[in-house]
Amino acid sequence: MMMCKEATRLMSLRQDRPLSFQERLSLRLHLAMCGACRECNRQFTLLHEAGRRFGPEDSDEPPA
Numbered sequence: 001m002m003m004c005k006e007a008t009r010l011m012s013l014r015q016d017r018p019l020s021f022q023e024r025l026s027l028r029l030h031l032a033m034c035g036a037c038r039e040c041n042r043q044f045t046l047l048h049e050a051g052r053r054f055g056p057e058d059s060d061e062p063p064a
């Protein structure tokens with residue numbers, strides 16, 4: 001199973017570039033099992049949404 005450290009890394013990485021299918025899958029699986037990382041992911045998503053509002057340049061990553 002993926003470690004929280006790895007999950008957090010992917011969440012952070014996702015701000016910079018779209019994740020690969022495998023990365024997204026790993027992250028999703030981890031989030032399904034780990035409440036702490038779900039909360040962390042929520043924070044990242046909020047930050048990401050805020051950034052989207054201010055920066056027109058963004059990835060074309062589909063919503064999770």
Ligand SMILES: [Zn+2]
Pocket residue numbers: 003004007030034035036037
């Ligand atoms: Zn975790």
